Amino acid sequence: MKMKLSNEDISSVRVRQIERISGEDVRKCYQCGNCSGGCPVSFEMEIPPSQVVRFLQLGRVDEVMAANSMWVCVGCLQCYSRCPKGVSVAAMLEALRQTVLRKGEDFEKIKDLPYPFLKKAPQQALVCGFRKFVS
Amino acid sequence: MKIPYYPGCTLNTVAKHFDASARDAAVSMGFEMEELAQWNCCGATFPLTPDNLIGLTAPAKVLSNARKAGDTLTTLCSVCYNVLKRTNKVMKDSKEKRAVVNGFIEEEYDGSLNIIHYLEVLRDRVGFVKVKEAVKRPLKGVKAGCYYGCMLLRPFEDIGIDNAERPTVFEDLLRALGAEVVDFPNKIECCGAHLAMNNEDVVVRLSGNVMTSAVGMGAELIVTSCPLCQYNLEKSQPKVSERTAGYAGVPIAYFTQILGLALGQPVEGLGFEKNATDIMPLLQKKGIV
Numbered sequence: 001m002k003m004k005l006s007n008e009d010i011s012s013v014r015v016r017q018i019e020r021i022s023g024e025d026v027r028k029c030y031q032c033g034n035c036s037g038g039c040p041v042s043f044e045m046e047i048p049p050s051q052v053v054r055f056l057q058l059g060r061v062d063e064v065m066a067a068n069s070m071w072v073c074v075g076c077l078q079c080y081s082r083c084p085k086g087v088s089v090a091a092m093l094e095a096l097r098q099t100v101l102r103k104g105e106d107f108e109k110i111k112d113l114p115y116p117f118l119k120k121a122p123q124q125a126l127v128c129g130f131r132k133f134v135s
Numbered sequence: 136m137k138i139p140y141y142p143g144c145t146l147n148t149v150a151k152h153f154d155a156s157a158r159d160a161a162v163s164m165g166f167e168m169e170e171l172a173q174w175n176c177c178g179a180t181f182p183l184t185p186d187n188l189i190g191l192t193a194p195a196k197v198l199s200n201a202r203k204a205g206d207t208l209t210t211l212c213s214v215c216y217n218v219l220k221r222t223n224k225v226m227k228d229s230k231e232k233r234a235v236v237n238g239f240i241e242e243e244y245d246g247s248l249n250i251i252h253y254l255e256v257l258r259d260r261v262g263f264v265k266v267k268e269a270v271k272r273p274l275k276g277v278k279a280g281c282y283y284g285c286m287l288l289r290p291f292e293d294i295g296i297d298n299a300e301r302p303t304v305f306e307d308l309l310r311a312l313g314a315e316v317v318d319f320p321n322k323i324e325c326c327g328a329h330l331a332m333n334n335e336d337v338v339v340r341l342s343g344n345v346m347t348s349a350v351g352m353g354a355e356l357i358v359t360s361c362p363l364c365q366y367n368l369e370k371s372q373p374k375v376s377e378r379t380a381g382y383a384g385v386p387i388a389y390f391t392q393i394l395g396l397a398l399g400q401p402v403e404g405l406g407f408e409k410n411a412t413d414i415m416p417l418l419q420k421k422g423i424v
Binding site: 129 | 143176184187289291300332333334340341362363
């Protein structure tokens with residue numbers, strides 16, 4: 001993939017916003033890939049965890065926002081647990097989700113969830129799911 | 136010995152057998168799980184973004200109420216344990232966040248509770264040696280795979296119940312109960328968690344990896360400590376059996392049910408009929424019931 005990088009993008013306020021919400025410094029990551037290797041759902045992500053951080057390092061927020069990665073992350077913290085630099089990609093992905101949800105945009109519509117699931121699922125799945133997917 | 140106990144939403148509804156079997160086993164072991172007089176949902180997920188203080192108010196309220204009942208709080212559900220323990224740490228370590236959260240919930244909670252999991256009560260307060268002595272129905276010959284999942288272990292510096300990569304607390308308990316423990320590679324991997332809401336394929340794949348890796352290492356039973364793990368494994372079982380050649384399913388039960396069984400409690404009171412998988416053929420085959 002060919003892309004044009006600019007200093008403006010790299011130091012953009014959008015990346016700083018993700019850093020502020022997540023409490024993480026994207027520049028701490030040195031791209032070892034442990035997070036993508038340990039992530040149980042990276043096979044489902046359009047951009048795996050280590051590459052999400054790389055895109056953010058390069059200021060390419062649009063690519064990351066357009067990918068499904070943030071909605072697929074289960075927050076199991078395997079990435080953080082195995083990161084030699086103590087970076088939490090899970091926190092960055094949550095920050096990305098939060099930038100959407102805090103605008104009042106829902107990823108899931110509660111009314112569209114199937115009734116049998118609502119009836120049988122453990123409460124913790126519902127509460128957790130609503131907090132991850134609904135504003 | 137009475138220990139203040141927070142059941143959480145799921146143990147009060149769809150996982151009542153997890154709650155009941157734990158309370159009964161506690162009585163057999165000489166302590167009592169005393170449910171908090173007042174409690175609310177913990178929020179079911181610890182906010183991963185540190186600026187999200189509103190997510191800390193529900194668990195902080197639980198902690199504040201619990202502190203009025205004593206200096207210790209025990210839980211069973213891995214997620215409640217994770218959320219309460221991490222929130223407690225924030226309330227203890229951060230003066231600024233403590234002030235904001237306390238102001239919001241109108242309490243003066245200082246993070247001085249000791250949050251312990253039921254497994255820690257058995258390991259550190261009762262002791263597995265005593266658990267072993269109390270066993271009346273040893274699980275001889277049962278090959279059990281202990282499934283930890285995520286929330287019981289991670290992040291290590293906040294939770295610290297055991298080594299985050301190679302935990303043994305679960306296995307030590309099962310060994311004390313007389314079972315033969317099977318180690319398997321996916322025991323600390325995710326079951327798919329809340330993706331049960333909108334991505335069944337991923338849940339089936341992740342839960343399937345857990346079950347097939349355990350069975351592949353010889354497990355005849357999978358033991359869990361989290362109602363969402365239990366649900367995801369149980370729900371995925373038919374599809375995993377369909378998709379995996381040579382895999383015929385495996386019984387899945389809460390560790391407290393297995394504990395109660397080993398402690399000699401009546402089998403009909405352990406709630407095995409509420410599990411989606413049938414453990415009875417295995418127990419009959421091993422001559423346990």
